[in-house]
Amino acid sequence: MRSGGRMMxxxxxxxxxxxxxxxxxxxxxxxxxxxxxAEELAQETLVRVWLHWSRVSTLDSPEHWAMRVGLNLATSWxxxxxxEWRANRRASGERSAEDRHDxxxxxxxxxxxxxxxxxxxxxxxxxxLGYDVAAAADLLECAPGTIKATTHQAISKLRRSGxxxxxxxxxx
Amino acid sequence: MSDEELLxxxxxxxxxxxxxxxxxxxxxxxxxxxxxxxxxxxxxxxALVIVGTASLAARPGKRALVTASRVTLDQLIGDRWVPTAYxxxxxxxxxxxxxxGRGSITGTDGCxxxxxxxxxxxxxxxxxxxxxxxxxxxxxxxxxxxxxxxPVLSQPDGERGPIELREDDRWVQLTRxxxxxxxxxxxxxxxxxxxxxxxxxxxxxxxxxxxxxxxSTTGRWRLDGATLQVDDLDRTIDCSVDGGDGIVAxxxxxxxxxxxxxxxxxxxxxxxxxxxxxxxxxxxx
Numbered sequence: 001m002r003s004g005g006r007m008m009x010x011x012x013x014x015x016x017x018x019x020x021x022x023x024x025x026x027x028x029x030x031x032x033x034x035x036x037x038a039e040e041l042a043q044e045t046l047v048r049v050w051l052h053w054s055r056v057s058t059l060d061s062p063e064h065w066a067m068r069v070g071l072n073l074a075t076s077w078x079x080x081x082x083x084e085w086r087a088n089r090r091a092s093g094e095r096s097a098e099d100r101h102d103x104x105x106x107x108x109x110x111x112x113x114x115x116x117x118x119x120x121x122x123x124x125x126x127x128x129l130g131y132d133v134a135a136a137a138d139l140l141e142c143a144p145g146t147i148k149a150t151t152h153q154a155i156s157k158l159r160r161s162g163x164x165x166x167x168x169x170x171x172x
Numbered sequence: 173m174s175d176e177e178l179l180x181x182x183x184x185x186x187x188x189x190x191x192x193x194x195x196x197x198x199x200x201x202x203x204x205x206x207x208x209x210x211x212x213x214x215x216x217x218x219a220l221v222i223v224g225t226a227s228l229a230a231r232p233g234k235r236a237l238v239t240a241s242r243v244t245l246d247q248l249i250g251d252r253w254v255p256t257a258y259x260x261x262x263x264x265x266x267x268x269x270x271x272x273g274r275g276s277i278t279g280t281d282g283c284x285x286x287x288x289x290x291x292x293x294x295x296x297x298x299x300x301x302x303x304x305x306x307x308x309x310x311x312x313x314x315x316x317x318x319x320x321x322x323p324v325l326s327q328p329d330g331e332r333g334p335i336e337l338r339e340d341d342r343w344v345q346l347t348r349x350x351x352x353x354x355x356x357x358x359x360x361x362x363x364x365x366x367x368x369x370x371x372x373x374x375x376x377x378x379x380x381x382x383x384x385x386x387x388s389t390t391g392r393w394r395l396d397g398a399t400l401q402v403d404d405l406d407r408t409i410d411c412s413v414d415g416g417d418g419i420v421a422x423x424x425x426x427x428x429x430x431x432x433x434x435x436x437x438x439x440x441x442x443x444x445x446x447x448x449x450x451x452x453x454x455x456x457x
Contacts, residue, residue, distance in 0.1 A: 017199050051206060124183070
């Protein structure tokens with residue numbers, strides 16, 4: 001199959017985009033608590049993958065690189081733009097359709113998104129992306145011990161917020 | 173079900189949603205547009221410089237003011253760069269700076285510190301995902317966001333002038349620290365400067381008294397060109413608060429002892445290995 005003169009297949013940016021897209025959007029949805037923001041950040045991430053493909057394709061795990069870029073973009077977004085962007089959306093009354101009617105989903109996203117950046121990234125990496133301690137340490141460029149400690153802190157915080165209560169969904 | 177299994181299950185559910193509204197064709201289109209825009213921006217800058225240089229050179233007796241626009245690795249490396257304007261608006265740098273090493277970039281936006289790897293391709297600064305300390309505070313401008321967005325570099329005023337990092341409709345102007353502000357004289361420096369919780373009294377006699385949270389230490393200071401030389405400044409301080417000696421824990425003393433470069437611009441700026449330290453002039457009683 002040809003697309004734009006480039007052979008698609010294993011190792012092509014097209015193939016990588018389509019392979020990581022859903023998980024990337026999911027991870028960024030948890031990181032930002034907003035599906036629309038997540039889609040925008042995922043697109044920006046994949047544009048960078050495309051622009052840097054000659055280098056990214058030589059990496060052991062291009063997916064890993066994409067996830068790292070995405071999580072860093074989410075952190076940057078939190079740091080600088082999210083408050084303004086949300087205020088604008090609130091002012092315009094715009095909400096994405098699937099954000100409207102599920103308070104349980106919203107509660108989980110808000111709890112994760114309100115964690116400090118490192119804890120948020122660790123939770124997403126380990127329990128959504130399914131990375132083990134070593135892979136998460138590599139992804140977030142820190143020591144495995146830091147991942148373990150941060151995981152413990154984040155879970156404690158989520159437990160205190162009621163997210164891990166067995167009947168959380170019923171009460172949400 | 174363990175907490176971890178419960179968490180994984182709930183995250184899966186919370187992350188779920190309708191299929192993303194884009195696929196690789198959208199990404200390819202955006203990437204091509206980005207690449208074309210970067211090339212266009214570079215081409216426009218180069219064309220403007222060529223036209224400007226040619227027109228200036230054609231005027232008898234006038235020397236071309238613009239000598240270069242393309243930024244090279246050597247022009248970036250080895251100097252400290254200070255943000256002096258964002259999108260054309262002059263701003264106080266407030267401690268922000270960038271250091272380009274060979275392949276590495278370090279700096280701060282005045283709040284968070286960051287480091288990472290960088291490269292320059294066709295005047296586009298490409299930075300791998302930066303490691304950023306997680307400080308939560310407001311900063312002037314969008315230094316970090318611009319750097320992370322693969323900005324186009326240009327140097328409108330020639331190779332010793334400021335550089336601009338441009339991404340879409342926003343840009344940051346970076347000025348070499350040694351060209352930022354004005355040179356300091358001993359008369360300028362010979363007064364008292366403050367930071368929150370600390371004072372630095374550069375007595376005209378050459379004595380330096382640093383007081384941090386009520387504890388003080390002394391040393392000798394002098395200017396060697398733009399370099400501040402501080403001798404005999406001990407980390408052991410006299411703590412009049414509790415009557416005993418203590419150790420100054422902060423980096424301020426180390427910053428002074430590292431022979432920092434000093435400049436004056438709405439305050440005293442010291443640039444050393446530890447970054448940029450900004451001191452305000454104490455109000456005269």
